[in-house]
Amino acid sequence: MLRVMSVFGTRPEAIKMAPLVRELASRPEIESLCCVTAQHRQMLDSVLEVFDLKPDWDLDIMTPRQTLSTITSKCLLGMDEAIDALKPDMILVHGDTSTTFAGALSAFYHQVPVGHVEAGLRTYDKYSPFPEEMNRKLVTSIADLYFCPTVNNKKNLLKEAVGESGIFITGNTVIDALKTTVREGYRFSTEELNHLPYGKKKLLLVTCHRRENYGEPMRNIMLALRQIAEENEDVELVYPVHLSPVVRQAVDEYLRGAPRTHLIDPLPADEMHNLMARSYLVLTDSGGLQEEAPALGKPVLVLRRETERPEAVAAGTVKLAGVDREKIVQMAEELIRSKEAYARMARAVNPYGDGFACRRIADAILWYFGKSQTRPEDYR
Ligand code: UD1
Ligand code: UDP
Numbered sequence: 001m002l003r004v005m006s007v008f009g010t011r012p013e014a015i016k017m018a019p020l021v022r023e024l025a026s027r028p029e030i031e032s033l034c035c036v037t038a039q040h041r042q043m044l045d046s047v048l049e050v051f052d053l054k055p056d057w058d059l060d061i062m063t064p065r066q067t068l069s070t071i072t073s074k075c076l077l078g079m080d081e082a083i084d085a086l087k088p089d090m091i092l093v094h095g096d097t098s099t100t101f102a103g104a105l106s107a108f109y110h111q112v113p114v115g116h117v118e119a120g121l122r123t124y125d126k127y128s129p130f131p132e133e134m135n136r137k138l139v140t141s142i143a144d145l146y147f148c149p150t151v152n153n154k155k156n157l158l159k160e161a162v163g164e165s166g167i168f169i170t171g172n173t174v175i176d177a178l179k180t181t182v183r184e185g186y187r188f189s190t191e192e193l194n195h196l197p198y199g200k201k202k203l204l205l206v207t208c209h210r211r212e213n214y215g216e217p218m219r220n221i222m223l224a225l226r227q228i229a230e231e232n233e234d235v236e237l238v239y240p241v242h243l244s245p246v247v248r249q250a251v252d253e254y255l256r257g258a259p260r261t262h263l264i265d266p267l268p269a270d271e272m273h274n275l276m277a278r279s280y281l282v283l284t285d286s287g288g289l290q291e292e293a294p295a296l297g298k299p300v301l302v303l304r305r306e307t308e309r310p311e312a313v314a315a316g317t318v319k320l321a322g323v324d325r326e327k328i329v330q331m332a333e334e335l336i337r338s339k340e341a342y343a344r345m346a347r348a349v350n351p352y353g354d355g356f357a358c359r360r361i362a363d364a365i366l367w368y369f370g371k372s373q374t375r376p377e378d379y380r
Contacts, residue, residue, distance in 0.1 A: 001031045003088045005088035007036075008094055008100075009037030011044060016174045022053075023359060023362045027362055050270050057082040068098055091104070094117040094118055095117070104138070115146075118148075119148050119167075120152075121149075122308055125306060129212055130211050170361050170376075171353025175357065176353070176357050192262065193271065202236070203235075204237045205279040205283070217303075218247070220325040221328065223255075232336050234336070237262065238264065276298060280298075294352070297317075302319065304322070305323060306320070307320060312349065
């Protein structure tokens with residue numbers, strides 16, 4: 001049996017790796033192992049519960065207000081033990097977090113081949129997203145297999161002279177996850193969410209957490225959200241606030257108390273996905289939401305200066321709003337007030353996948369180890 005160990009630690013990695021861990025477990029040739037760093041503790045555990053995953057190893061590294069160096073060093077030390085104990089034939093890491101980088105580096109130190117899920121995303125700005133752009137580039141240097149969501153991601157890797165035989169276009173596993181969570185007639189676990197004025201008011205779903213937005217940009221974003229809530233009586237804002245103390249402080253200082261604004265705790269992934277499916281507009285700096293919302297036909301305003309996910313921008317369902325207060329308000333109000341502007345953006349498109357990414361990744365791993373003669377077809 002091939003021992004394939006998935007390593008992840010934050011909420012988005014867990015949501016996107018959960019369907020893959022399951023797919024790998026369904027293959028008779030593979031033993032699917034799961035090592036969590038718990039870079040996020042509560043937000044990770046929530047995802048493990050939703051997808052019913054039981055880690056084989058838990059590094060339990062999270063501390064409040066952790067720094068990039070503590071995350072990376074604690075992951076590295078912990079991974080030594082996990083790799084010695086579980087003896088994987090391949091390690092899979094996902095995306096761009098500090099867990100991703102440390103997981104890949106540790107695999108390299110142990111000379112275990114690395115598969116990079118969600119490979120090839122780039123902004124070409126070293127400090128934005130920070131530190132994620134650099135994490136992706138460093139993992140590219142280490143990895144053996146590259147699972148790119150889109151053809152554009154593959155092109156980025158080819159430009160960096162990554163060998164074509166290791167690159168697979170698979171679609172993004174987040175679309176696989178969405179297929180399992182969004183349901184008609186879904187009931188939320190809280191009455192606050194069950195009783196939101198769906199259909200009567202325009203529900204704006206908000207998230208914001210990125211390190212490059214800490215400080216002035218986050219203040220601008222919070223003040224823009226307050227202004228949008230104050231100026232538009234037909235709008236209801238729902239904002240599940242990330243557990244980062246830096247984010248919570250900004251929310252408390254600049255947004256708390258705004259009218260028709262629900263500042264709630266982070267939601268379990270299935271609740272979040274179903275809430276998104278019922279929302280009017282998404283305002284976010286999150287990577288994952290930029291991929292999920294277009295699949296659900298929801299327009300997105302990205303609260304960042306750039307994005308490593310240009311596909312939905314090209315498709316017309318996502319726009320970069322930046323981090324300037326007036327600009328965010330103006331772009332949001334155009335979508336709130338103009339039916340035509342809204343209709344142009346609110347179309348379901350799926351540039352990020354068809355829901356079969358995990359199947360392609362598992363097939364590619366079997367092909368790489370010579371357990372299958374057929375290289376999987378690329379997602380187009
Ligand atoms: C991390 C990732 C980022 C990803 C984001 C997803 C890095 C450097 N950053 O950023 O790429 O987009 O996760 O959400 O890898 N906290 C809790 N409980 C939790 C989670 C977080 O209390 O369950 C608090 C802790 O005080 C922690 C802080 O949030 O120190 C920040 O967490 P951290 O993982 O360092 O950064 P994120 O901003 O979450
Ligand atoms: N998400 C969630 N609950 C929340 C907020 C977000 O389950 O309260 C999900 C969201 O649907 C997406 C993922 O978490 O699947 C995105 O994670 P996050 O925004 O933390 O990180 P990023 O994608 O920016 O790396």
